[in-house]
Amino acid sequence: MADDKAKRGGTxxxxxxxxxxxxxxxxxxxxxxSRDQAENLIKRVGNDREKLNAAAEKLKK
Known part of the structure; x- marks a missing residue:
């Protein structure tokens, strides 16, 4: 999905x-x-920011 830079907002x-x-x-x-760890998380979890934040916190522990 392309990121439309003309659209700004919460969604x-x-x-x-x-x-x-x-x-x-x-x-x-x-x-x-690391960037590699972030890319792997995105591939594994998806691009939902809330889920990624939670997965990144677990990864750091």
Whole structure:
């Protein structure tokens, strides 16, 4: 799914755009994990931001 940069708001922020490198980098930095770990989480869990945040927290423990 392409990220339409003209649309801004809450609905688009519920997902991590895996195809956008800057979003993957931001997610990885936010949780203190590597970019590879972030990409693997997105592949395994999907792009739902809430589920990814929870999975990243479990990964850090």
């Amino acid at each position: 688009d922020r519920r997902q991590v755009a895996a195809g956008q490198g800057y979003e993957v980098n931001y997610f990885a930095r936010k949780h203190g994990i």
